Structure formats: C-alpha cells, structure tokens
Amino acid sequence: MDAIYEVHGLTKRYGRTAALNGVDFAVTPGKLVGLLGPNGSGKTTLMKISAGLLQPTAGSVIIDKVPVGVFTKAVTSYLPDRMALPTEFTADDAVSLYADFFTDFDKVKANAMLADLHIGGRDKIDSMSKGTQEKMQLCLTMSRAARLYLLDEPLGGVDPAARDYILSTIMHNYSEDAALMLSTHLIGDIEKVLDEVILLQDGKVLRQTAVDELREETGESVDAYFREVYKC
Numbered sequence: 001m002d003a004i005y006e007v008h009g010l011t012k013r014y015g016r017t018a019a020l021n022g023v024d025f026a027v028t029p030g031k032l033v034g035l036l037g038p039n040g041s042g043k044t045t046l047m048k049i050s051a052g053l054l055q056p057t058a059g060s061v062i063i064d065k066v067p068v069g070v071f072t073k074a075v076t077s078y079l080p081d082r083m084a085l086p087t088e089f090t091a092d093d094a095v096s097l098y099a100d101f102f103t104d105f106d107k108v109k110a111n112a113m114l115a116d117l118h119i120g121g122r123d124k125i126d127s128m129s130k131g132t133q134e135k136m137q138l139c140l141t142m143s144r145a146a147r148l149y150l151l152d153e154p155l156g157g158v159d160p161a162a163r164d165y166i167l168s169t170i171m172h173n174y175s176e177d178a179a180l181m182l183s184t185h186l187i188g189d190i191e192k193v194l195d196e197v198i199l200l201q202d203g204k205v206l207r208q209t210a211v212d213e214l215r216e217e218t219g220e221s222v223d224a225y226f227r228e229v230y231k232c
C-alpha cells in the first residue's frame, strides 16, 4: 500500500544543535503510530515541520503524495503540545473558528465530544484547567476528517479517568484511509492502541516496527522495552 506520510532525510538544526538528523520513515493508511523518544529527541520538531509550521534545514516531508505546503495543511489535523487558541475564546468560539477554517470539520461531532467531556460551550479557555484545555483541543483536532492526524502529547495533562475516553476518541475518529501519529511519554497507557512505533534518539530513527512484532521479539511491553533502550 502507498504511504500517506513519508519523511525523507529530514534534518533540522538550531545553531549547533541538530534536533533532527536525517530522519527517514513512511506510514501507510490505517495505522496508528506512536512517536516515542526521550526528552529532546526531536518529536515536537518533527511534528511541527510535518504540520508546515517550521522549515527543515534539509530533507522533505510528503503527505498524501504532496510536499508539505498549503494542500497538506488542509488534509493534516495537528494537535500542538500547547494551547494554540486565543485564551479569551469560549469553547463555542473555538468550534466556530475550526468550522470557518477547516472544510473537513464536523461541528456536530465536536459538540458531542465536548458534551461527553462536560465542557460547556460558554466555558472560557482561560478559566479551564490545563487538562480540560487539552481535552478541548483534542476534540477539535479529532473532529476533522483529515488524511493525517499529528497529535503531540495528547495525554500530557489528562487525568487517568479521562484517558480511556480520549484513547477511544482517538481510535474511533480516523478512517482507514487516514493515518495517525502521536507522541507520548505515557507509553503504558497508550501502547494497547498502537499499531506501530517509531523510536527516535538524538534526532535519528532508532527503529520503526509493528508493536506486535516488538512484543513477540522481546517478550516485553513497549513500555518496558523503552525503559531498557533509553536507560539513563
């Protein structure tokens, strides 16, 4: 099957620091991929370049056969690792903004998810807790019918009781012709839903593998494998 998301020789330098150093991988449609790696391994940088928010130093990202640009932004739904909406907005304002901005946005779906999470339309972002802000942004991100979802730490501030709802929201809101890549440090919580993992280290891909194969080969969970590989 043709890849929906390809990364070729991707390099990003900040002065003398190479945040990414020749990253190559490809993801096919239908896959839910975990982008894993220790702090500073380049996960956010890779997501930002793929979302068209940052220019690489070298290399390319191809989404749905097109290099990152105006078209790919229209088919990529990106959840940043911090609040990207004006904090004076209410949840209703945020929904309206997404509806105006993205033609693939499903307002009914977004409102239903927000109601499930007890987020009121009139709730203001700056009076929501950090975790609630994250949940709201995730609802908006997953209410688009995109070809590629890029979620940077979707569970970071979310309490354990809400994590299962969030995980099922992630799993059930992308179609078989789309792919989803998420970064997380909460591997134990998320590995049950992952098809593949991409392990980053020092700006390079250490390994890309199917989760089932990794478990079979190592006889341990992805979480245990991660702790072993990246032991300080």
Ligand SMILES: Nc1ncnc2c1ncn2[C@@H]1O[C@H](COP(=O)(O)OP(=O)(O)OP(=O)(O)O)[C@@H](O)[C@H]1O
Pocket: 014, 017, 018, 019, 037, 038, 039, 040, 041, 042, 043, 044, 045, 046
């Ligand atoms: N704007 C910037 N200026 C200089 N260096 C940066 C900048 N952004 C990131 N870096 C550096 O690039 C490297 C990769 O950072 P990045 O945020 O992509 O890592 P990460 O894997 O997302 O980390 P974390 O797990 O802590 O979120 C780090 O060494 C970081 O210090």
